[in-house]
Amino acid sequence: DGGITQSPKYLFRKEGQNVTLSCEQNLNHDAMYWYRQDPGQGLRLIYYSQIVNDFQKGDIAEGYSVSREKKESFPLTVTSAQKNPTAFYLCASSRSYRGERETQYFGPGTRLLVL
Amino acid sequence: AQSVTQLDSHVSVSEGTPVLLRCNYSSSYSPSLFWYVQHPNKGLQLLLKYTSAATLVKGINGFEAEFKKSETSFHLTKPSAHMSDAAEYFCVVSDRAGGTSYGKLTFGQGTILTVHP
Numbered sequence: 001d002g003g004i005t006q007s008p009k010y011l012f013r014k015e016g017q018n019v020t021l022s023c024e025q026n027l028n029h030d031a032m033y034w035y036r037q038d039p040g041q042g043l044r045l046i047y048y049s050q051i052v053n054d055f056q057k058g059d060i061a062e063g064y065s066v067s068r069e070k071k072e073s074f075p076l077t078v079t080s081a082q083k084n085p086t087a088f089y090l091c092a093s094s095r096s097y098r099g100e101r102e103t104q105y106f107g108p109g110t111r112l113l114v115l
Numbered sequence: 116a117q118s119v120t121q122l123d124s125h126v127s128v129s130e131g132t133p134v135l136l137r138c139n140y141s142s143s144y145s146p147s148l149f150w151y152v153q154h155p156n157k158g159l160q161l162l163l164k165y166t167s168a169a170t171l172v173k174g175i176n177g178f179e180a181e182f183k184k185s186e187t188s189f190h191l192t193k194p195s196a197h198m199s200d201a202a203e204y205f206c207v208v209s210d211r212a213g214g215t216s217y218g219k220l221t222f223g224q225g226t227i228l229t230v231h232p
Contacts, residue, residue, distance in 0.1 A: 004158075006158075040124070040224060040225070041224065042205060042222035042223055042224045042225055043159075043205070043220075043222040044222075045219070045220075088156075090158055090159065092159075103149070103161060103164060104220060105161070106151075106158040106159040106160070107158050108157055108158045109156070109157065109158050111156065
């Protein structure tokens, strides 16, 4: 079955630690996205990538980094510079970024908690 | 600039009664509009989308929404609520791509739907 997988489901971060969230898709989509969800705030875009080896900052990129070495994979690193990382992180993909008709499909999410 | 306002943060209905979740939008271009549903601790699932074809859009699980340009609204309805409909619903707008303008998604704050037996 085609879809998006995210791992782990829950992740705990210690003070000063970098952690990496995994996102993999087998939909053959070109574009991938990372969103952060906080209660009552909807979803906010962290980073997006239209093509392999290229990515752009979204609205709240500070304290985060990404890579796009393969079409299928778009990992997100939450660095120690992100002072309030506790949130639900959602990865999404679409056939292309340019084009409003390209529906985004979402993974099941990773909940990040700070110890 | 685009924006989305979901007019109710919480809606409570009884099972078997109609559901209405309200959404108003603002967009500089002709928009595409979406409704997504999210069950607790899950990802978002697409319910339906409007992309300038028919103004009445039918989605999954008996939901539908009507695009009203004059009212800048895209309300979500269902004739008869089921217990499994209890979830959070997000209205989303995307500006039409054109020139260097990309189809960025803007999410509403969400409406939590509670369904009572």
